[in-house]
Structure formats: C-alpha cells, structure tokens
Amino acid sequence: MLEGLTRMATMDDNIPLGENPAPYHEEAHDPRRRDFINIAAVSFAGVGALAIVLPLVNQMNPSADVLALSTTELDISKIEPGQAVKASFRKQPLFVRNLTPAEIAAADAVDVGSLRDPQTLEERTKAGKKNWLITLGVCTHLGCVPLGAGEGENKGPFGGYFCPCHGSAYDTAGRIRQGPAPTNLHVPDYTFNSDTVVTVG
Amino acid sequence: MSFPWAKHYEPKQPLMRWMDEKLPLPRLVYNAIGAGYPVPRNLNYFWNFGVLAGLALVVQIVTGIVLAMHYAANAGVAFGSVESIMRDVNAGWFLRYAHANGASMFLAVVYIHIGRGLYYGSYKAPREMVWLLGVVIFLLMMATAFMGYVLPWGQMSFWGAQVITGFFSAIPLVGETVRVWLLGGFAPDNAALNRFFSLHYLLPFVIAGVIILHIWALHIPGSNNPTGVDVKGEQDTVPFHPYYTAKDGVGVAAFFLIFAALIFFSPNLLGHPDNYIEANPLSTPAHIVPEWYFLPFYAILKSFTADFLLPAKLWGVLAMFGSILLLFFLPWLDSSPVRSANYRPTYRWFLLVLLLDVIVLGYVGGAEATARNVMLGQIASAYYFAHFLIILPIVSASERPRPLPNSITEAVLAKHGGTSPAKTAMAG
Numbered sequence: 001m002l003e004g005l006t007r008m009a010t011m012d013d014n015i016p017l018g019e020n021p022a023p024y025h026e027e028a029h030d031p032r033r034r035d036f037i038n039i040a041a042v043s044f045a046g047v048g049a050l051a052i053v054l055p056l057v058n059q060m061n062p063s064a065d066v067l068a069l070s071t072t073e074l075d076i077s078k079i080e081p082g083q084a085v086k087a088s089f090r091k092q093p094l095f096v097r098n099l100t101p102a103e104i105a106a107a108d109a110v111d112v113g114s115l116r117d118p119q120t121l122e123e124r125t126k127a128g129k130k131n132w133l134i135t136l137g138v139c140t141h142l143g144c145v146p147l148g149a150g151e152g153e154n155k156g157p158f159g160g161y162f163c164p165c166h167g168s169a170y171d172t173a174g175r176i177r178q179g180p181a182p183t184n185l186h187v188p189d190y191t192f193n194s195d196t197v198v199t200v201g
Numbered sequence: 202m203s204f205p206w207a208k209h210y211e212p213k214q215p216l217m218r219w220m221d222e223k224l225p226l227p228r229l230v231y232n233a234i235g236a237g238y239p240v241p242r243n244l245n246y247f248w249n250f251g252v253l254a255g256l257a258l259v260v261q262i263v264t265g266i267v268l269a270m271h272y273a274a275n276a277g278v279a280f281g282s283v284e285s286i287m288r289d290v291n292a293g294w295f296l297r298y299a300h301a302n303g304a305s306m307f308l309a310v311v312y313i314h315i316g317r318g319l320y321y322g323s324y325k326a327p328r329e330m331v332w333l334l335g336v337v338i339f340l341l342m343m344a345t346a347f348m349g350y351v352l353p354w355g356q357m358s359f360w361g362a363q364v365i366t367g368f369f370s371a372i373p374l375v376g377e378t379v380r381v382w383l384l385g386g387f388a389p390d391n392a393a394l395n396r397f398f399s400l401h402y403l404l405p406f407v408i409a410g411v412i413i414l415h416i417w418a419l420h421i422p423g424s425n426n427p428t429g430v431d432v433k434g435e436q437d438t439v440p441f442h443p444y445y446t447a448k449d450g451v452g453v454a455a456f457f458l459i460f461a462a463l464i465f466f467s468p469n470l471l472g473h474p475d476n477y478i479e480a481n482p483l484s485t486p487a488h489i490v491p492e493w494y495f496l497p498f499y500a501i502l503k504s505f506t507a508d509f510l511l512p513a514k515l516w517g518v519l520a521m522f523g524s525i526l527l528l529f530f531l532p533w534l535d536s537s538p539v540r541s542a543n544y545r546p547t548y549r550w551f552l553l554v555l556l557l558d559v560i561v562l563g564y565v566g567g568a569e570a571t572a573r574n575v576m577l578g579q580i581a582s583a584y585y586f587a588h589f590l591i592i593l594p595i596v597s598a599s600e601r602p603r604p605l606p607n608s609i610t611e612a613v614l615a616k617h618g619g620t621s622p623a624k625t626a627m628a629g
Binding site for chain 1: 360363364366367368370371381382383385386387388390392396482483484485487488489503505506508512513514515517570575
C-alpha cells in the first residue's frame with residue numbers, strides 16, 4: 001500500500017488508490033449513507049434559515065431611540081387639588097392628578113371585591129402620597145385617550161375618566177367601573193425625587 | 202380545464218405562431234378571458250363584479266404607485282406631504298381623491314361580488330376553493346385598506362392605528378408584547394408609519410397573486426350561473442369573448458360613471474373631516490369611527506360589554522375576526538344541494554334578513570355608544586352568527602326547494618316565452 005501511495009492514480013487502476021476494494025452495498029445499510037447526507041444537509045440549511053429569520057423578526061421591536069424615551073421627569077408643583085395634567089411618557093399620554101379629599105373618600109368607599117380589577121387606591125399610589133394619582137392616559141380597551149384630565153372634560157359617571165371611543169368609565173382611582181375595558185388604567189413605574197418632582201419610567 | 206367544446210387557439214400570423222411556440226402567453230389569455238373560455242349563456246349583471254373588482258385593483262395600484270412618488274412616510278412630514286400632494290403636485294388632488302375613493306369603490310364592488318356568491322350559491326361544490334381564496338383576498342384587502350388609511354397621518358389615521366393594533370393586546374399573556382412588536386414602539390409613531398407604508402405597497406401585489414389563483418380555481422369547474430344548474434352541453438354556453446367582454450364593458454362604464462361622480466362632485470363624502478387634522482397622540486377625537494366598509498365589523502367588536510369567562514375585550518376581538526373567519530366554513534355549513542337562492546324559497550328570505558342585519562350593524566358601527574345602540578348592536582351581532590351557525594344548517598336540511606330547470610338553455614327559453622321542453626322549468 002505504501003508503495004502504491006507514492007505514485008499518481010491512473011485510468012488503469014480499477015480501484016482508486018487508498019479506497020476499500022470491497023463493494024459498498026447501500027441497500028444493506030439502514031439508514032443509508034445518502035439518507036444521512038440528505039438529513040444533515042437539510043438540517044444545516046434549516047438552522048441557517050432560522051438564524052436569518054431571527055433578525056427579520058427582531059427588527060420589528062422598538063428601536064434604541066424609541067426605548068431611549070423611556071424615562072420622563074415631571075414637575076408637579078403647579079397642580080392644585082382637583083386638577084390634572086397630561087404629560088407624555090414613551091410618546092403615550094400620562095395623566096397626573098392631584099385628588100381632592102372628596103375624591104379620595106369616594107375611591108376608598110368602594111367595595112374592592114366588587115371591582116373588575118380589584119385594587120385599592122393605596123395600591124395604585126405611593127405611600128404618603130395618596131393624593132397623587134399617576135396613570136397612563138391610555139384606555140385599557142383599545143388605547144384611546146380617556147377624557148377627564150382636561151379642564152371641563154366629561155369625567156364620566158364615576159367622576160374619574162371617561163373614554164369616548166367605546167364608553168369605558170373609570171373612577172377617581174383610575175379603576176375600570178363600567179364599559180368594555182378589561183383592567184384599570186395602567187400605573188407606570190415612578191419615584192418621587194422630591195415632593196414636587198417625579199421621575200416616571 | 203374548461204369544456205371539450207372550447208375553441209382552440211390557432212394563431213394565423215407567423216409572428217404569433219412563433220410566439221406561441223416560445224412562450225404561449227397569448228394562448229393563456231385566450232383560454233382565460235378570450236374566446237377559449239366557454240361561459241354559461243345566462244349570466245346577469247351581478248357577474249360583472251368580479252371583473253370590476255379586478256379593475257378597481259388596477260386603478261388602486263396605478264394611482265398608488267404614482268402617489269408614492271410624492272408621499273413621504275415619516276411621522277414628521279407625512280401629513281404635510283399629503284397636503285402638498287393636494288395643493289402643489291400637478292393633478293395631485295385628482296390622484297389622491299381617485300385613490301381614496303377608489304378604495305371605497307373596490308370594497309363596494311367586492312361586497313356585491315360576495316353577495317352574488319351568497320345568493321347564487323357560488324361557494325358550493327365544486328367551487329369551494331374559489332370561495333376560500335376569495336375570503337383570503339377579502340382579508341388581505343381589509344389589511345391593505347387599514348394600513349393605507351393610516352398613511353395620511355391625520356387624527357383618524359393615528360387613532361385608527363391605535364385602536365386596531367390594540368386588538369392584539371387582547372391576546373392573553375403575550376398580547377401587549379405582540380402589540381409593541383407590531384408597532385415598533387409603545388404607541389403608533391414613525392416606526393409604525395414606515396412599516397405600514399412598506400406593507401401597503403406590498404400587499405396589493407400579493408392580492409393580485411391570490412386573484413390569479415382565484416381565477417385559476419374558477420376555471421376548473423367554470424363559472425356558476427343564476428340557475429345554479431351545471432352546464433350540460435355546448436348550447437348552454439357562449440365564448441367569454443366577445444359576449445362577456447362586451448357585457449362587462451357596460452358594467453365598466455357604469456363603474457366609472459359612479460367613480461367619477463364621487464371624485465369630481467363629492468370627494469370627501471365617504472371620508473372624515475377629522476382626518477384633515479394632523480395626528481395628535483395626546484388627544485382622541487370625540488367620535489372615532491372606521492371607514493364605512495369596516496363599520497359592521499366594528500359594531501360586532503363594540504357589542505361585548507361584560508366579561509363572561511373571558512374578558513369582554515377579548516370576546517369582542519374574537520367575535521370580530523370570527524365573523525369573517527366564519528365565511529371559510531360556509532361551503533360546509535350549507536348542505537343544500539341547490540345552489541341558486543332563486544330555487545330556495547326559505548333560504549332566500551333569510552338571506553334578505555341577513556342583508557338587513559348587516560346594514561343595521563353598519564349603522565350601529567358608526568353611531569355613538571348609547572344604551573339603545575349597544576343593545577341594537579348586540580341583537581344584530583347575535584343574529585349574524587345565528588344566521589350562519591343555526592339558521593343556515595337548519596334551513597338547508599329542512600327546506601323544500603323549487604323544481605330546478607333541466608338545463609340552462611331550458612331556463613333561458615322558458616323565461617323568454619319560448620317553448621319549454623319541460624313543464625318543471627315553469628313551476629314555482
């Protein structure tokens with residue numbers, strides 16, 4: 001053999017140099033060598049295709065500049081009791097409301113067990129800051145901006161917010177009381193930096 | 202494909218013969234919409250609407266491609282670029298009004314086309330695949346129309362995008378993630394506008410592709426006809442060209458008359474004034490409604506106001522999509538072997554009630570959500586589903602149809618006072 005490998009293969013060789021002279025019977029093997037090659041080749045291409053799909057799907061997610069808007073600082077010193085302002089958080093409206101004692105009392109008077117999305121006003125505000133109701137101004141039904149934050153707007157039958165699109169009504173704690181919306185107005189993450197400045201997000 | 206007596210394409214000119222050997226495209230056209238396609242001889246004007254729908258798609262693609270040369274899909278300038286099309290671009294107002302009203306014409310023609318299929322049983326065997334592909338086209342049209350409506354970036358555009366992508370947030374657990382993924386943000390903004398523009402440009406060509414499949418599937422059994430009776434022989438058909446090219450020509454003329462009246466005399470009749478206000482993410486218009494062609498489905502969405510096992514919001518979204526997906530099952534919900542409602546005395550009345558029901562839903566969809574309207578919408582929504590899931594199976598199993606004519610030719614001759622080969626054709 002060694003001697004054979006030192007020379008070039010020629011057309012005269014019946015069996016190529018260095019190969020097994022015994023015939024290979026494909027039918028006798030299960031799976032056949034070809035089956036293995038087929039499966040291996042298709043699997044390799046399939047994994048490659050999946051790897052390419054990933055960025056194609058992921059490009060749809062919010063881009064870095066959109067995510068960069070995810071914190072907002074607010075000065076709330078000018079908001080009198082009974083007033084509310086509309087701010088903007090992640091390009092969505094944000095309601096900041098200074099509740100009056102009467103509104104707090106109205107929210108506390110509700111039997112929490114009877115609510116669609118049971119939460120107390122305490123759970124929806126920060127400790128010691130029960131009068132500051134900070135929620136997204138996005139109806140949890142299909143995303144309209146509820147009325148009630150602006151001066152003279154319809155606050156709905158429960159004195160909180162009222163969505164004009166499909167008639168969802170929220171109470172003074174921003175909790176869903178009537179209409180098609182499934183949950184209370186969303187309370188975003190926020191912290192009080194001081195008594196008058198809030199960081200949302 | 203087609204009947205054995207269909208005429209054969211035999212090009213005489215050497216050039217056309219050469220073409221036929223290399224690429225038989227003229228042969229394909231000849232067999233699809235030329236003299237090589239035999240069609241029942243008794244089609245009425247309701248059979249114009251397939252061709253009209255195709256024509257409307259061509260109008261939309263042509264005006265749309267031209268508009269895209271002047272439009273900018275960026276949230277900062279989109280509204281302004283549409284205003285500049287209206288004021289500055291030469292004939293821009295015409296192109297935009299043609300495109301906006303063209304969408305209404307397209308949907309109107311397609312609704313009549315669907316109604317024709319419902320009345321004459323065109324969804325039944327052997328044409329189920331034609332119907333299924335038609336429902337696919339309808340879904341693609343709805344998606345395209347919605348995304349196109351977002352592009353001017355007016356108040357209705359913005360809030361329409363907000364509400365419709367909000368449907369996806371009804372999906373349990375992953376809904377909000379899906380919504381943010383679709384929008385590329387937490388609310389509709391530049392990312393959403395750009396991708397909607399991209400897809401709005403793409404989908405019409407997908408629609409054109411599915412239309413080719415729709416026509417291919419149609420040409421295997423051949424067209425249905427007002428009697429619903431199968432073609433029995435050559436005397437029952439005429440070649441598509443020149444007979445139905447001419448008849449469709451009349452319909453095309455009427456189509457363009459109505460279309461022109463809309464564009465030139467009342468271009469904003471079907472639009473909303475609020476969409477001439479630029480999108481404002483902090484203020485929802487007092488009364489948001491979709492375009493007229495979505496109102497019945499919007500009414501179904503609004504009809505769910507109380508939780509029952511699932512949240513009301515999820516029910517509304519499921520019911521709204523379900524009302525269209527239900528159409529995929531229609532060929533199997535209706536078991537009657539008789540196709541045409543002309544010979545189905547009971548079904549015919551229920552179909553009329555369904556039409557009225559959809560009109561009521563359309564009214565409720567556009568009306569304010571007062572207690573009376575919500576109640577009306579709930580009744581009408583319930584009836585819509587009852588029609589397909591309860592009434593239709595019962596009626597098709599129990600109704601006694603009128604005697605069918607023995608052939609299309611017999612029905613035609615009987616109608617025109619000729620000697621009827623069989624008395625049965627006159628019955629009923």
